[in-house]
Amino acid sequence: MSRYSRIVLASRPAGAPTPDNFRLEEAELPQPQDGQIAAHTLWLSLDPYMRGRMDAAASYADPVGIGDTMEGGAVGVVTDSKSDRFAAGDIVVGRIGWASHGILNADEVRKVDPDIAPISTALGILGMPGHTAWVGLNDILQAKSGETIVVSAATGAVGSLVGQLAKRKGMRVIGVAGGAEKCAYAVENLGYDLCLDHRAPDLPGRLATATPDGVDCYYENVGGATLEAVLPQMNTFGRMAICGMIAWYSGQGIEDAMRLPKMWRAILVKRLRVQGFIIFDHNDRFKPFVEEVAPLVANGTIHYRESVIEGLKNAPAAFLDLLKGGNFGKQLVKVSDT
Ligand SMILES: NC(=O)c1ccc[n+]([C@@H]2O[C@H](COP(=O)([O-])OP(=O)(O)OC[C@H]3O[C@@H](n4cnc5c(N)ncnc54)[C@H](OP(=O)(O)O)[C@@H]3O)[C@@H](O)[C@H]2O)c1
Structure with a gap:
């Protein structure tokens, strides 16, 4: 002992x-x-x-x-x-x-x-968060070249890889992050086309301006006000991968959140596919994730x-x-x- x-x-x-x-x-x-x-x-x-x-x-x-x-x-x-x-x-x-x-x-x-x-x-990047990013983008969202994706917590462990992989697929990639420094890093280092600061005023208005053709895929990491800004921008037949909802983990903001009937209606009217996932159900996808991403990390193409x-x-x-x-x-x- x-x-x-x-x-x-x-x-x-x-x-x-x-x-x-x-x-x-x-x-x-x-x-x-x-x-x-x-x-x-x-x-x-x-x-x-x-x-x-x-x-x-x-x-x-x-x-x-x-x-x-x-x-x-x-x-x-x-x-x-x-x-x-x-x-x-x-x-x-x-x-x-x-x-x-x-x-x-x-x-x-x-x-x-x-x-x-x-x-x-x-x-x-080569562990659980990276695996989560890869599965959410490829298997859950089935993201495709030419589509527009929004990634929340865009510079975090998961979001930073989602954004980079989405860009490599040929998508238009919009990040949402907290503060000017994180947003500048998202664009300059991670290759996001744009990154919006969720702490600055009028996120819904700025997101609407940034996505004139709507949003095809939403990689959801946070919930809260970011989700409420993204939902009206979702295109018909859009997809949402529900990975996390950190804004609500301690209960803050739940009283002010969009009511279920309004959200439910948006999902119906836009015919959205909304899928939650937990990474431990996808262990069989760890090998292909590592085979794709590890060489890109090793040669410096993917940043973390x-x-x-x-x-x-x-x-x-x-x-x-x-x-x-x-x-x-x-x-x-x-x-x-x-
Ligand atoms: N489904 C799964 O199996 C799975 C696996 C791994 C992770 N996740 C989830 O994925 C999400 C990201 O995880 P991570 O490890 O990559 O964390 P992370 O992004 O490295 O760190 C969390 C980030 O969340 C953002 N955040 C916190 N409170 C917020 C709020 N009220 N509104 C908006 N953003 C807020 C902050 O970024 P900003 O400063 O940019 O706001 C913070 O840096 C989490 O929700 C996590 O629970 C799920």
Whole structure:
């Protein structure tokens, strides 16, 4: 047994989470059993879905229990292996959680090849968020050359790849992001045709001006006022991939949101195809995603950006910031160098 650090869910938030909802503590790390590995965390991923795991409400995954380690994907180095698939020193990605060390089932862990790209990308552009972008664009939206797409949270871990892949398909690509700096980055670095700041006044009017031929595809990451601006611009037979709704994760703005009958009517009248998806249902599409995107990342054709904070103890603050748009690119915690 050895001691390790972890951040647990101390209490459930009422509305927006606060630092008091988390607690840093030490615990005993058990030995790995047959078919398991022990790993030391190098990088921890912070993702919007973790907000949902803090609530007790029924969802597509079980909530984190009070006193349990916050869930999360992480890249780590194997320190002990009771599996013939892994050896000490291997770099792996798996669900270690918000912890300095973890014991993982070997069949739930993937090896990371450090020669392809920096290992942190296994949590971002070449990991779950990148996979989500690729599946949402190709399989859910079935996006095509010549169409107009709107991407919300346009510079984030998911949106930044959606925008770049959509451009490579020959689409007209409109981003929506928070603030002038993110919007400039979307156009200058990610290749968006245009990016609109959702914090500036009259998003509906600016979006209508930017999409004179309407919108064929909407890659939905946020809900809220952005969704309400996009819906009137959707073309007949348009498609919407419902990936996330971060604007509503803590309940803010729900009272002011468009009422269901109005939204339902828009879907009917425009004959929209609206499909929600959760990436873990699409594991069979991970291989083709990586085969297409990894070479483009390796040769610098596809860009990515990371927001890094140092130290496990700072994960709660970085997570709270992410929920408010404080991250610029994939939010990571550098837990250890070695
Ligand atoms: N369905 C799935 O399987 C799946 C998988 C991965 C992610 N997702 C979802 O995809 C979305 C993006 O995830 P990500 O990892 O790429 O996160 P991210 O975009 O890197 O970070 C979240 C971003 O959301 C934006 N945001 C926060 N509050 C907002 C608000 N009220 N209105 C508009 N934008 C707001 C902020 O960007 P701005 O500063 O630009 O506003 C913030 O930076 C999330 O909703 C997430 O839950 C779903």
